[in-house]
Amino acid sequence: MxxxxxxxxxxxxxxxxxxxxxxxxxxxxxxxxxxxxxxxxxxxxxxxxxxxxxxxxxxxxxxxxxxxxxxxxxxxxxxxxxxxxxxxxxxxxxxxxxxxxxxxxxxxxxxxxxxxxxxxxxxxxxxxxxxxxxxxxxxxxxxxxxxxxxxxxxxxDLGPSTKAIEMEAYKRKIPVIRIGDGSLLQLGYGAKQKLIQATLTERASCIAVDIACDKTMTNFFMRQNGIPVPSGRIAKNEYEVLEVAKEIGYPVVVKPYNGNQGKGVSLNITTDEDVLTAYEAVKQYTHQALVEKYIEGKHYRILVVKDKVVAASERIPAHVIGDGVHTIEQLIELENKNPLRGEGHEKPLTKIKIDEVMLLLLKKSKRSLEDIPENGEKVYLRENDNLSTGGIAVDVTDLVHEEIKSTCMKAAELIGLDVAGIDVTTTDITKPLSATGGALIEINAAPGIRMHHYPSAGVSRNVAEEIVRSLFPDDQSYHIPLVSVTGTNGKTTTTRMINAILKEAGYCVGMTTTGGIYIDNQCIEKGDTTGPGSARQILMNKKVTAAVLETARGGIVNRGLGYDLADVGVITNITDDHLGIDGIETMEDLAHTKALVAEAVKENGYAVINADDEYCLSIRDKAYGQLILFSKDHSNKYVVKHIQDGGRVVYIKDNIIYLATDQEQIPVVNVENIPATFGGLLTHNVENSLAATAAAWGLGISSEIINRALINFRCDEEQNPGRFNMYDVADFKVVVDYGHNFDGYKKVIEGLRKMKINRLIGVIGVPGDRLNTSIKEVGIISGQSFDHIFIKEDRDKRGRAWGEVAEILYDGCLKGGADPKKIEIEILEEVALEKAMNMAKAGDIVIVFYEELELIKKTIEKFSQKQILMMESKRLIR
Incomplete structure (x- = not known):
């Protein structure tokens, strides 16, 4: 194995x-x-x-x-x-x-x-x-x-605070992207996104966070605004620590000036010796200690979100309760086996660790780890009450005095924090601080919320819900329109048409295609960008107010979707292509793969399905949300039935694209007026126009906007590069298209045959990862359709030997009835195209099915320049 x-x-x-x-x-x-x-x-x-x-x-x-x-x-x-x-x-x-x-x-x-x-x-x-x-x-x-x-x-793993935020976002159906391996999350997409790290939101400025982290600075701001805080100042060495402690008067608190989670904090210190020991604990983190007057009372965490107090907890320091049998050390070991306790922040409570601060406290109480407490005796192991040092929390939200709430909200506003954890010490949380001599001890810029979600006693408070609601008050505050387009053929043009419609509607559109990633019609990355990574680039861009994502088979199979749910999922068609790749052996397998785009649609969204395609129809029951069918035939039986059932359809009647329900028919545009259809001759672009129209209707875009966008959409280098781009070269034309399977060739050839032309010269090729039978089918239709054929190969052989695909195509061309004298194999596509153009005469059309678009464009430009120079030379000679 x-x-x-x-x-x-x-x-x-x-x-x-x-x-x-x-x-x-x-x-x-x-x-x-x-x-x-x-x-x-x-x-x-x-x-x-x-x-x-x-x-x-x-x-x-x-x-x-x-x-x-x-x-x-x-x-x-x-x-x-x-x-x-x-x-x-x-x-x-x-x-x-x-x-x-x-x-x-x-x-x-x-x-x-x-x-x-x-x-x-x-x-x-x-x-x-x-x-x-x-x-x-x-x-x-x-x-x-x-x-x-x-x-x-x-x-x-995400910590409990970040996990609670993530779960609340999912509950609200807000998409979440985790950025990196830490706790940074993006909630929402594009321009509506908000970044949050643990409970620190992007609304908090760097200055606000810096002030909160600098305890001396915080106290200064509070004192200046009449908010009670303990007296104290910074000490930078042993001498200054002792000096400040004596100046303030015992008992005092010694802690890192910029610490968090209770690290290095020693409370209620009453002797010079203990002050120096406490400073040693501080030096594990910094040489600057904050020495403050110790405030008598219980310790509380008040949580402020935006402009209100949403939770409050009494924090009780880490402790064990004696049983008359076990030592303190053994009791700690037993308590750490509590399934609610874990390492760091992985569980509701944190394991109790033996360290210098604990030993100092035990020494002050004239105890040691070897002592055996009496049955029921409570032994405190920390003076600070942080959960991160093993403490527990009891909910007291309903007990907090209104004046304390008002003071905490004022403090958060002064610092500039939308989410703040404010530590208060007082003997009675139900009375004003002025009545108890209590004070605000610290303000935390990224407060942990697990104590509020998982209190050891009292009511659990869903703080995450409050934080998420403060960022996104309603559904529209996080929503941007998102369309995902898949299918065998036509998905790139359909994607670009939808992009044009959304642009016309006033959106800044992010778009992924086989040609690159675009933001507001500017290409930011070239290449085949139809996988989940490219989708994520669009959805993380803060300029984007609407997204249109071409979603290819390869990305679906190998990585999954790059978004959560779409407003509209479009399936253009499902034809014989990519079989034998990535475990897709049958048309049913391929249909199942494409169906994911129709399944991953919001409950109030739309799946857009081609009613003229049997395999598209076979998956319509898998579509989530509502269904829009599109068809070139208004009398299509599936369309008729869907209308009767109260559904939406888009169809063509008397050459007009209509939006239709059982209540109304809304005309949108005459297909002959859509430049991309070449007067209605290119049926595949008629189908693509139907799909794009249906998608736009699903987004609630008016027929007038759809009309304006489609009549201005052209198959040129700017709007639809590489898709039936027609160039005038000398006295003939060159058509450049990405057709790479039988159905793609068939649709292009049908359109070309309807045009007034002399000869049709084909430069053909097929990717090497297609089945031999599929490659041969392309050869057969080429043999039946072209007056002269140049067979080329892709540079990327995709596992094939050099010339192998060309030989299969050659056999197919012969089977299609082509004259062997009119078939040439020229492996390099730019050389094959140049030969085709050299033999072209007035009125001919050369069609090239390319692999590398830029190379083809350069070849055409070089040939055109050469023709211009020749004509100029002849004119001068005359």
């Missing part, structure tokens, strides 16, 4: 609308060996991973997978379940998986969902290794490796 490939599909994909790992394995000679025929396999597997006994599998009940093992199942299916179980052992509750045979009998795709990509990738590799080791009788040790993976994975 061997692993062929392991890949993460992070977007919605063919197997799931959640992220999955796709591990391709070759089972080799074991491909048809069931587990029941492998002696001892089932028993050893269950002994290694007893949790597999809980897996339901397709049986639908606990223990179902064990039943399948005993009855006999294949090893790829076993790997799927092991990968899921290993993730569960690492703390990730994943359940979905499947194993699917690829084109070859021994090759399988093992599919399983994940939350943490690192954990899942390792789980897949370990699953293969466990099966392999059982088969080979090798020892298997998974505990240490699993723990190492878990620790590495946890570092890449």
């Amino acid at each position: 061997k692993i062929l490939n392991v890949r993460a599909l992070r977007g919605r994909n063919l197997y799931s609308h959640n992220p999955i790992i796709k591990m391709t394995v070759d089972l080799e000679e074991l491909y048809d060996t069931p587990t029941c025929d492998i002696p001892g396999f089932n028993e050893q597997l269950i002994s290694i991973l007893p949790g597999l006994k809980e897996h339901k599998c397709s049986e639908g009940y606990k223990g179902g997978f064990v039943v399948r093992l005993k009855r006999g199942t294949y090893l790829a299916h076993v790997m799927e379940h092991i990968a899921l179980e290993l993730q569960q052992l690492m703390g990730y509750k994943v359940r979905f998986g499947k194993a699917r045979r690829e084109s070859a009998p021994s090759i399988y795709n093992v599919i399983f969902t994940y939350y943490n990509e690192t954990a899942a990738m390792e789980a897949g590799l370990m699953a293969f290794e466990i099966v392999d080791h059982i088969l080979k009788g090798l020892p298997i040790q998974i505990e240490e490796r699993l723990e190492a993976v878990r620790k590495r994975a946890v570092e890449l």
